[in-house]
Amino acid sequence: MLKTQGLGYWYQDKAQPLFQDINLEFDVGQSYAILGHSGTGKTTFLSLIAGLDKPKAGDILLDDRSLNQIGLTNYRRHEVSIVFQAYNLFTYMSPLNNLLTAMAITGTEHAGDKAFALKTLNDLGIGADLATRNVQHLSGGQQQRVAIARTMAGDAQLVVADEPTGNLDEDNTQAVIEQFQRIAHDRQKCVIIVTHEPDVAAQCDHQYRLENKQFTKLS
């Protein structure tokens, strides 16, 4: 579904790329974990896949169409859903309005469907009571679940997450990772997670390590 072709990226010095000549393939119905030491370029790689930045070398293809061809804004709106480590939500809204807003912007088939949004939140343990409070009054784990619910409510085939469990305790981490697995398996989406935690990575279907400018498949 998603392919990188000879992908390379550097910040200042072309002679010192973070990674180069990366050829990977990601498929729907699968979850992928990306491990690696700090500063190796995991987040940078994810930002390219998420359409937040353009590659310096090579290309990224979605169903054999280049992201440039699709248009980055268009790609972000319709094809990819992103979960960050923090600051995922509109702080001045309730979880419900966060979902409705994202659904309206991306124009999903359920856009405007309040009951659908409430049910999606409820599936992730955000009951009607929590769903209508301001998100700032929710715990970090609850907020992360709202962000995942937002991803589930959309139509995007690709879900990318950068250390989505970085701020969470063990219980919440387990709950969140289970949701990502459900997104991949039940919703038949492609989930790519960058993480430091081997436990989290181990639960994904595939693991890659970014090392020496290359991605190595661990399993």
Added chain:
Amino acid sequence: MNFFKRAWLNVWAKKGRSVLLILVSSAILMFVLAGLLIRSAAVKATAQAKADVGATVTLSANRQAAFKQMQNSSSSSSKSSRPKMTLTPVKLSDAAKIASLDNISSYNVTSSTSVNAKSYDTVATSSGLSGGGSGGPGGMKSSTSTGDTQIDGVTSTSLATAFSSKQSKITKGRGITTADKNTNHVVIEKDLASQNKLTVGDTITVKETAGSKDKVKLKIVGIYKASATSSSSAGPMSTDPANTMYTSYTLANTFKGSKYAGTADSVTFNVSNPAKISSVKAAGKKLINTSKYALSTDDSSYQTVKAAMSNVASFANKIVWLVAIAGTIILALIVILMIRERRFEIGVLLSLGEARWKIVAQFFTEMLMVIVVAVAIAGAGGQFVGNQLGSQLVSQSTTTTQTTSVTGQHGGSGTPGGGMKGGNGGPSNLGQNAGSKTAKTDLDVSVSAVNLAELGGFGLAITFLSIMIASGGILRLEPKKVLIS
């Protein structure tokens, strides 16, 4: 429109910040409104001043032409020892023609002469100089010899400069009106009346100084009080101002002699729209024999008021623009700070694929909601600020106007060779007229629907500009840098 809903949710959820923004915007808009109010009030006051102060066109003998003629005759034929300057009295038929022109609201016929007291005693001047001075230096000898009582023949006293400028006031009975035409009705001064124990209804006798030198009985219909200032303006060569009587111009003409019937010394036309004074003068000139008669204009009081008011208006204009520009800059800076603080939110919106212009539109909508409330608050508060500023400015501008008019008066009375027959006040009074009238000119500072609409326009423009300035930040913002750090 989703950005509209987001804007509303944001303004509502962050009430504290919204209230602060409303207060800042209200303060800015209040100053804008104060400027707008003063400007529109100045425009109104100028229009009012036009009507109040007015301007005049005076038809009189062409003194310059007469003087030239006199010189010519003296050089060509030097047989007469002393050349005589002959002034042709103004014809009332000419005056009637001019009066029918557009923009002439009313006119006053002035015909002055003097008679000698018969049944009463004249008032001696306080300085001890008795009346009947035989014309000062530069004074022109008229065909009539000078009597001790000055007769000012007018169409109506209310139109006479001394009365319209409030220097003289009717205290008993009534003034001369058009109904007094062809009567022997007279209005005398209070001091003269009390000295001779005369009152309304009494009859006095005077003796003509010209022609048959008949004794004529006059009926007192009113008593007026001349103010102190008018005595000084009468000049050194006249009798005490208390010895001036007002009659219909027809009676003054009778005193002068039969050939003066249907004539006048001068006719003053009040111009309803002072801005049109030169076109009125041009039209009037076509109706008269300019070699014999001259039309002179006086709109100095109007010009003074206009200048003072346009000063206020241009000052208000500057306030409006300065405040608007300063306000735009302040709001733009606030919005820039707000955008920095909200970069995560903008990043999330961008990562969801929201169009950048819609993010700008959200910020604009938020500010618009704030501005709408601020306009309402400023509308209420601007009334107060405008009132304070308005009264301050008027007291300033009135002072300048009065200073100017005083100078104007000196110039007027200083003109040598002026008055026909001992100067009957004349144009010098007009200067004072301006002063007293302007003092009344008030700035009507009240908030109208037009002001509020203008204010709304300014609010909209300030909002739009400040968002445009600040949106450079939104448009340049990279979601990657915002969210991944």
